[in-house]
Amino acid sequence: MFYRQSGVHHTRYQTARRLWPLPTDQRIVWLLLALAVAAPFYMSDLYLTSYMLPWLIWSAAALSLTLLMGIAGQLHFGFAAVMAIGAYTSIHLTRAGVPFELALIGAGLMSAVIGCIFGAAALRVKGLYLVMATLAMQYLVDWTIINVPAISGGAQATLSTPSVSLLFVPLRGDTALYYGALLWAVIVTLLVLNIKRTSFGRALVAVRDKDFAAAVIGVNPFKYKLLAFFTSSFLGGVSGAVLAFCYYQAVTPEQFGFNVSIQLVAMVLVGGLGSVIGAFLGAGFVLLVPIILTNVVAYAAVAGWLTVSSNLLAHIPLMVYGGLIIGFILFEPLGLAKIYDNIRKYFLVWPFRHTQS
Amino acid sequence: MSDQHAAAGEQVLVCDNVSRWFGGLQALKSISISVRRGEIFGLVGPNGSGKTTLVNAVTGFYPPQEGDIRFLGTSINRMKPHRVAMQGIARTFQNVALFRGMSVLENILLGRHIFMRPSALASLFYWWWAQKEEIAHREKAEEIIDLLQLESVRDEPVDVIPLGMQKRVELARALCAEPKFLILDEPMAGMNQEEKEYMVRFILDAQEALGLTVLLLEHHMDVVTAICDRVVVLNNGEKIAEGPAREAINDPAVVAAYIGKRHDAA
Ligand SMILES: Nc1ncnc2c1ncn2[C@@H]1O[C@H](COP(=O)(O)OP(=O)(O)OP(=O)(O)O)[C@@H](O)[C@H]1O
Ligand SMILES: [Mg+2]
Numbered sequence: 291m292f293y294r295q296s297g298v299h300h301t302r303y304q305t306a307r308r309l310w311p312l313p314t315d316q317r318i319v320w321l322l323l324a325l326a327v328a329a330p331f332y333m334s335d336l337y338l339t340s341y342m343l344p345w346l347i348w349s350a351a352a353l354s355l356t357l358l359m360g361i362a363g364q365l366h367f368g369f370a371a372v373m374a375i376g377a378y379t380s381i382h383l384t385r386a387g388v389p390f391e392l393a394l395i396g397a398g399l400m401s402a403v404i405g406c407i408f409g410a411a412a413l414r415v416k417g418l419y420l421v422m423a424t425l426a427m428q429y430l431v432d433w434t435i436i437n438v439p440a441i442s443g444g445a446q447a448t449l450s451t452p453s454v455s456l457l458f459v460p461l462r463g464d465t466a467l468y469y470g471a472l473l474w475a476v477i478v479t480l481l482v483l484n485i486k487r488t489s490f491g492r493a494l495v496a497v498r499d500k501d502f503a504a505a506v507i508g509v510n511p512f513k514y515k516l517l518a519f520f521t522s523s524f525l526g527g528v529s530g531a532v533l534a535f536c537y538y539q540a541v542t543p544e545q546f547g548f549n550v551s552i553q554l555v556a557m558v559l560v561g562g563l564g565s566v567i568g569a570f571l572g573a574g575f576v577l578l579v580p581i582i583l584t585n586v587v588a589y590a591a592v593a594g595w596l597t598v599s600s601n602l603l604a605h606i607p608l609m610v611y612g613g614l615i616i617g618f619i620l621f622e623p624l625g626l627a628k629i630y631d632n633i634r635k636y637f638l639v640w641p642f643r644h645t646q647s
Numbered sequence: 648m649s650d651q652h653a654a655a656g657e658q659v660l661v662c663d664n665v666s667r668w669f670g671g672l673q674a675l676k677s678i679s680i681s682v683r684r685g686e687i688f689g690l691v692g693p694n695g696s697g698k699t700t701l702v703n704a705v706t707g708f709y710p711p712q713e714g715d716i717r718f719l720g721t722s723i724n725r726m727k728p729h730r731v732a733m734q735g736i737a738r739t740f741q742n743v744a745l746f747r748g749m750s751v752l753e754n755i756l757l758g759r760h761i762f763m764r765p766s767a768l769a770s771l772f773y774w775w776w777a778q779k780e781e782i783a784h785r786e787k788a789e790e791i792i793d794l795l796q797l798e799s800v801r802d803e804p805v806d807v808i809p810l811g812m813q814k815r816v817e818l819a820r821a822l823c824a825e826p827k828f829l830i831l832d833e834p835m836a837g838m839n840q841e842e843k844e845y846m847v848r849f850i851l852d853a854q855e856a857l858g859l860t861v862l863l864l865e866h867h868m869d870v871v872t873a874i875c876d877r878v879v880v881l882n883n884g885e886k887i888a889e890g891p892a893r894e895a896i897n898d899p900a901v902v903a904a905y906i907g908k909r910h911d912a913a
Contacts, residue, residue: 303782477771484773488781490765492757496746503744505728506706507737507824508761521767 309483326472330465339464345574346475347533352557352569353478354525359555360564361482361491362518363498365421368408368428369526369554374546375401375431376527377534378441381449381541390454390461390535394528401527402520404431409519413512428548435543442543450540467536474532478525482566485521494518549608556611560618562625571626579614580607657684659828659860660705665714667697667704674700675711676884682828687854687861689875689892691868693905696881698864699741702830706738707731718828733761737826739817741833741864745805751816752801755791758823759784791819794856795849811842815849822853829853830862835870843867847874868896880904
């Protein structure tokens with residue numbers, strides 16, 4: 291078959307360490323990248339801007355969170371607040387005339403620093419208390435944004451993004467915005483993939499798996515937990531900024547509320563903790579669920595099978611996320627990524643049934 | 648070899664009247680030991696005698712409440728475990744402490760951590776920055792894999808290989824850090840005779856190839872008498888004998904302690 295390990299021999303560490311050692315995997319990756327780059331030419335504007343574009347940005351955000359939750363093993367239930375800090379910082383910086391590229395870095399740094407402060411406090415506690423500490427971050431940041439007019443522009447205000455250009459290309463029009471989002475998604479993907487195969491990622495996993503054994507080989511557990519918070523919050527902050535500029539084109543505090551944090555956790559868990567492909571699958575899944583649900587329920591309501599208030603309708607997706615998180619934790623803790631892996635292995639050993647691990 | 652002899656007097660690790668309490672229980676009662684460069688020093692004693700506690704004091708997990716610990720002349724008494732590791736002390740654990748989410752190779756590579764410069768930026772610019780470092784350290788790790796004959800399991804996840812192999816991987820991880828001083832906490836526990844002999848061989852090979860000083864915590868008296876230069880025997884947190892292996896182990900106090908324990912167990 292087309293998927294074979296035989297005949298692939300590495301004679302140098304450089305090739306053995308490639309991201310995708312198998313030629314078939316490489317072809318799949320290139321094909322997907324080509325499809326993503328060509329999307330504006332074959333996709334309708336509606337699909338491009340309301341499906342592809344948000345999916346890419348949310349995948350980048352989920353990747354940022356999976357770095358912290360999956361690879362470094364630290365729970366975070368306030369990640370939407372991290373993104374909010376990035377979004378607001380980037381808007382205020384660009385309004386003050388800072389070039390967009392620098393504003394993105396500023397947004398990342400601001401999120402990283404504030405994320406680290408909460409992280410440092412949260413790291414003094416473990417497990418459930420860490421969850422509580424990150425929840426506190428969500429509410430404190432929400433409260434601050436809403437109640438400080440200098441940040442939010444007033445309690446009910448919407449701040450619209452100024453027009454900017456990225457690498458000398460004006461960020462205007464569907465195609466440019468889409469490529470901006472794609473570029474960020476590619477950068478985060480490569481970063482997380484590379485972290486997983488280098489000493490930084492190994493140190494994070496070591497601290498996650500057994501912090502005392504990590505200490506014995508010279509890894510400072512506290513430092514690496516904090517570095518995980520820093521890196522992940524930096525990426526989350528930039529993702530928030532990209533979301534504001536490329537998708538919403540305006541920010542309000544509600545866009546980054548507690549329910550968004552839960553959505554992000556659902557993306558990471560449903561996709562598979564620590565998995566890169568899982569972040570993409572999880573983000574897609576979580577974004578599609580409310581769309582499908584709303585359509586199904588609306589259809590059923592129109593057909594007269596059941597009556598739902600619009601209030602309930604708005605809460606159904608949240609209930610489904612809760613159910614999904616519990617379901618995946620119980621039945622497939624490794625998430626959609628594991629299901630993908632099973633399919634890949636099936637082809638890898640076809641026509642036999644036995645896989646290596 | 649002659650300068651090894653000249654340096655034989657040099658003390659690598661000195662514990663000076665080290666005491667440690669856990670609540671009301673005194674697990675170490677004013678223990679003094681000194682380990683000389685190049686030797687295999689045995690730390691022997693029945694279950695619960697305080698061997699692991701002494702090692703935990705040395706490596707910074709349970710700092711002693713009294714006494715001083717010096718390594719190559721510097722006090723490491725209040726150092727955090729990761730700082731102790733950076734001084735050149737490596738150890739293995741009585742219950743294998745490998746990173747279960749990783750392969751054998753990745754576990755061994757982690758032993759190189761103190762020589763590497765991990766950062767997210769280096770990872771982001773992998774092809775220009777981290778790759779060279781990764782490959783250089785991979786070569787060092789492969790040397791250790793060679794020495795301990797771990798080639799066949801290199802890419803396996805650590806939790807699927809047998810216990811004997813896991814202990815060997817842990818030794819490899821420790822050796823990868825090029826330690827000056829290696830602490831092995833019951834490296835033969837739970838092994839069959841063949842695995843035990845392999846392990847002894849590897850310890851001797853590594854000690855010779857890398858010029859190590861070793862502190863060996865051990866239960867099996869045959870192993871102790873076979874490879875240890877000098878031993879200290881602990882019982883209930885007290886030092887009851889010390890000296891050349893064969894003599895110390897035949898000391899009446901030691902025999903009594905071990906027989907006493909057997910009576911308790913029966
Ligand atoms: N963290 C701890 N808290 C309380 N008591 C402890 C702790 N660690 C060790 N002890 C006690 O200290 C004493 C010495 O234990 P230690 O583990 O050092 O013995 P050991 O010589 O290593 O024995 P073994 O051969 O079983 O490994 C025991 O009585 C043990 O119960
Ligand atoms: Mg012990």
